[in-house]
Amino acid sequence: MTKLVIILLSAVFVNNYVLSRFLGICPFLGVSKKLDSATGMSIAVIFVMLMSTAVTYPIQKYLLEPNDLGYLQTIVFILVIAALVQLVEIVLKKYAPSLHKSLGVYLPLITTNCAVLGVTILNIDEGYTFIEAMVNALGSGLGFFLAMVMFSGVRSAIEGNDVPENFRGLPITLIAAAITSLSFLGFGGVVENLFS
Amino acid sequence: MEEILTAVIPVVIISIICGTVLVIASKLMAVKEDERFPKVRECLPGANCGACGFAGCDGYAKALCENPDTPSNLCTPGAYAVSKKLSEILGTKFTDVAEKVAVVHCGGDCSKTQDKAIYSGIQSCKAAKLTYGGKGSCTYGCLGLGDCMNVCPQNAIYIKDGIAKINMYECIGCGICTRACPNGLISLIPKSENVIVTCSSKDKGASVRKICSNGCIGCKKCERVCPQGAIKVTDNLASINYEKCRSCPDFGICAESCTTSCIARGFAPNPTRAARP
Numbered sequence: 229m230t231k232l233v234i235i236l237l238s239a240v241f242v243n244n245y246v247l248s249r250f251l252g253i254c255p256f257l258g259v260s261k262k263l264d265s266a267t268g269m270s271i272a273v274i275f276v277m278l279m280s281t282a283v284t285y286p287i288q289k290y291l292l293e294p295n296d297l298g299y300l301q302t303i304v305f306i307l308v309i310a311a312l313v314q315l316v317e318i319v320l321k322k323y324a325p326s327l328h329k330s331l332g333v334y335l336p337l338i339t340t341n342c343a344v345l346g347v348t349i350l351n352i353d354e355g356y357t358f359i360e361a362m363v364n365a366l367g368s369g370l371g372f373f374l375a376m377v378m379f380s381g382v383r384s385a386i387e388g389n390d391v392p393e394n395f396r397g398l399p400i401t402l403i404a405a406a407i408t409s410l411s412f413l414g415f416g417g418v419v420e421n422l423f424s
Numbered sequence: 425m426e427e428i429l430t431a432v433i434p435v436v437i438i439s440i441i442c443g444t445v446l447v448i449a450s451k452l453m454a455v456k457e458d459e460r461f462p463k464v465r466e467c468l469p470g471a472n473c474g475a476c477g478f479a480g481c482d483g484y485a486k487a488l489c490e491n492p493d494t495p496s497n498l499c500t501p502g503a504y505a506v507s508k509k510l511s512e513i514l515g516t517k518f519t520d521v522a523e524k525v526a527v528v529h530c531g532g533d534c535s536k537t538q539d540k541a542i543y544s545g546i547q548s549c550k551a552a553k554l555t556y557g558g559k560g561s562c563t564y565g566c567l568g569l570g571d572c573m574n575v576c577p578q579n580a581i582y583i584k585d586g587i588a589k590i591n592m593y594e595c596i597g598c599g600i601c602t603r604a605c606p607n608g609l610i611s612l613i614p615k616s617e618n619v620i621v622t623c624s625s626k627d628k629g630a631s632v633r634k635i636c637s638n639g640c641i642g643c644k645k646c647e648r649v650c651p652q653g654a655i656k657v658t659d660n661l662a663s664i665n666y667e668k669c670r671s672c673p674d675f676g677i678c679a680e681s682c683t684t685s686c687i688a689r690g691f692a693p694n695p696t697r698a699a700r701p
Contacts, residue, residue, distance in 0.1 A: 295434070304434070307442060315445060318449045325455075389546075
């Protein structure tokens with residue numbers, strides 16, 4: 229149990245996918261302008277990370293590894309995740325139109341997102357069990373959510389300020405992202421020592 | 425050769441399975457879309473201005489397709505032409521659009537009123553409003569920093585002599601600026617009307633007179649001269665009821681009689697818009 233908590237907390241804070249591993253930077257910079265779209269995107273990411281871990285873990289364990297096809301991991305995972313997200317979108321459109329309305333725009337955007345692929349591959353590399361892999365996926369999703377919500381706050385604060393002309397737009401956003409990411413360095417080593 | 429096949433075959437098999445599942449799913453769970461929707465959507469101008477009261481052109485097109493009671497004349501930017509096309513596609517009765525235009529209810533430019541302070545903060549009306557109601561001596565008036573100008577999709581608003589002015593020929597009546605003004609100075613009026621009250625001050629006559637030579641002092645002269653009873657002075661400020669004003673036989677008498685000339689004759693109808701048959 230302690231191990232699961234450690235995995236969850238370290239995925240959220242220490243190894244935050246966006247701010248420490250620098251995966252999923254594209255939506256982090258692209259969709260973080262407004263809080264509501266940042267929230268929508270993050271919830272879609274949590275959802276897709278959980279779903280794709282649940283699907284790719286058995287594929288790796290029962291299809292690729294017994295047949296010595298480990299080197300096909302990346303391409304098979306991309307294929308399966310893309311198809312899965314499309315399927316989820318179709319199902320949502322039919323049975324949960326309101327959920328589709330709020331998540332629908334973001335789902336196709338993250339079909340081949342590197343954060344999602346990163347979670348599934350790192351789950352295998354770390355040698356997690358299925359439960360641990362799911363917890364790690366949840367933690368990574370929550371970490372993404374945290375980073376997005378925090379950063380959308382930072383960006384709205386920038387918006388109201390008189391930024392020097394040369395820094396307006398993307399440059400100041402990148403600087404802000406770098407500082408936000410630096411602040412997450414402070415979590416390094418915290419979680420492991422919490423339970424010792 | 426064998427190594428290549430052992431790699432290719434599983435991937436191909438997985439792709440075929442994924443593809444089949446997707447095809448079956450999309451057939452089984454297809455959601456019917458109204459075939460009129462793309463046509464309706466194409467008719468609309470696509471400015472996503474929100475003048476119709478729906479969330480953009482997509483929202484309005486959807487409402488038109490789903491609910492037959494939605495009026496087809498809500499698109500003011502599209503005006504007559506769009507309304508006509510929409511009623512043809514949907515088979516509903518054609519009703520003409522009440523074309524609207526935005527007007528600024530403030531005429532206190534540099535020559536009529538003075539600043540009470542120098543403002544050097546964030547250059548936006550909303551921010552200026554927070555610091556003692558702006559730099560002008562009138563706290564009801566135009567702040568002149570152009571929040572409305574920045575949101576106007578047609579670039580029809582400009583700042584001249586410290587107050588916002590609207591180019592009536594460019595204005596499409598979308599009403600975005602009415603929501604952008606922190607003082608609520610901009611309102612939409614029917615395009616055919618052309619007397620407007622160019623003041624929003626609710627202060628008493630004497631104090632208005634002291635700070636702005638254009639301000640409405642609430643003397644009620646317009647109320648008395650208006651043959652239609654369309655003008656009403658409430659809270660020291662005249663307002664015009666355009667329903668009654670429309671059939672005025674003595675048009676413009678209120679503007680002529682106004683002691684501070686805060687009721688102004690507006691503009692001529694736009695010659696560049698499509699003429700009505």
